[in-house]
Every structure is written in structure tokens, then in C-alpha cells.
Amino acid sequence: MKLYYSPGACSLSPHIVANEAGIPLELVKVDLKTHLTERNGDFKQVNPKGYVPTLELDDGTVITEGVAIDMYLSNLKPDAKLMPLASSQEFLKFFEQMLFITTEIHKGFGGMFAPVGDEAKDVMRKKLRTRLAFLAEQLKGKKYLFGDGFTAADAYLFTTLRWAPGLKVDLNEWPVFAEYQDRIEARPAVQEALKMEGLPLSAKAA
Numbered sequence: 472m473k474l475y476y477s478p479g480a481c482s483l484s485p486h487i488v489a490n491e492a493g494i495p496l497e498l499v500k501v502d503l504k505t506h507l508t509e510r511n512g513d514f515k516q517v518n519p520k521g522y523v524p525t526l527e528l529d530d531g532t533v534i535t536e537g538v539a540i541d542m543y544l545s546n547l548k549p550d551a552k553l554m555p556l557a558s559s560q561e562f563l564k565f566f567e568q569m570l571f572i573t574t575e576i577h578k579g580f581g582g583m584f585a586p587v588g589d590e591a592k593d594v595m596r597k598k599l600r601t602r603l604a605f606l607a608e609q610l611k612g613k614k615y616l617f618g619d620g621f622t623a624a625d626a627y628l629f630t631t632l633r634w635a636p637g638l639k640v641d642l643n644e645w646p647v648f649a650e651y652q653d654r655i656e657a658r659p660a661v662q663e664a665l666k667m668e669g670l671p672l673s674a675k676a677a
Contacts, residue, residue: 473497474540475508475517475525476667481577482524485540486668489586489628490660492548500666522607536575537628538569541623551583559616568616576631596640611636614654629655630645637656 474489474496476482480503489496500509505662508514515603518525526534526543534540555561579599583592588667606628609616615625632652635642642648655661656673665672 473499473527475499475501475523476501476668477501477523477658478525479670481537481627481630483633483664483670484537484543484623484627484630485524485526485670486664488541488544488553488623490664491553491621491626491658492544492551494544494547500598514574521655533644537627538573538645541569545623553565565622565624566616571602572624572627572631575599576628578640580631580634580640583640592638596638599640600658603642603645603648605617605642607647610647610651615651621655623661624654626661629661 474482474485476498477500478484486498488494500505501514501523503522506514514525515521517527517533522537522538524535526538526540528534534543542554545551546557549556555565555589568652576599579595579602582595613619615621616628617624629652633646634640634643653673656665662672
């Protein structure tokens, strides 16, 4: 399988999920400005949407959208317990959380990557702050979003929270996030993904 990615983008989440599950992937780096792969291939021939992550299966099937890829990879290795069984009530809460992260957190941060003015970004930060406060309450007293077990939802949230400093979103109001991010970054599979993408580790993890 091939994972088309851009360092530090939302494609980091399925990269982490695959590492946690022990699923080998061929990584193909994409320049999101030129839409060329590192081998000068036309990425839009693979994914006409033009953004990562994109997963190409061995039979040529292409899966787009991060949540779909995270869940597909998690389902390949159920023993890794990165996602509850689809027939369980726990799965409904997991799916709800994945949708919340993609629509409220990911998109909340994502809008600030666009070339918009400071006033617009301040409005986005204010809205995002209410969503982050909700998640901070959920994390109190827990190692991960669903208790003691790391799931694909944690890989996704970890990925999005890494964008906060560069977008001037202050997370210091919620110390639980720093503890959460440090805990996840300490995981070997996460460190491996960061190193493979050429991303820096925090001082605590280095």
C-alpha cells in the first residue's frame, strides 16, 4: 500500500495508525503547492481532489479522506484495538469523536492556513477555543480520549494539535493538552512516524 503524504499535514494521522498496527506502507511525499509527488508524478492523477492523505491499495483502489483511511487501516488489524468493533455501541462514540475532530478541530485549524486577514483568523480562533475547551474537559483524568487505550482518534487529535503553535492558537489555558501530547509523542510508533516525515520531536521526547 502507498500512503501519499505531506510532512506534518493531516496525513500524519494514518501514518501513525499504520505504525501502531504494524502495517507496512510505502510513503510517497507530495508537494501540495505543485501537486507533484517526490518522483515528479502528477498527484491529481491519483487523487483528483489534490490533497492528502490518500491511500492506494495494492489492487489500485484509492481511498481518500483521513477519517476513512484511519478507519480502514484500524480495521485491518483489529487486535491493535485502534478502533472498536463496528457492531458495538463503543464504535458509535468513536465515530462521533472522529467526526467531531474532522469537522470542528481539523477544519477549525485548517481555515487559518488560508490567506485570510488577521480579523478573520481571530474569529476562527474564538470559535475553535470553545471546541478545544470541550475536548479538554473530556481528557481530564484520562490518558487518551477513550481512557487507557490509544485509538486512531488520538492519532488524529495529536496531529491537529501540533498545528496550534504555528497558527498562534494558545493551548496553555488547558495544561491537559500538553500532558496528552507528550504522552502520545512518547509512543515509539509515533516517534517513528515523526522521524520518517522529518518532523522534530519535542525536547522531552528527543
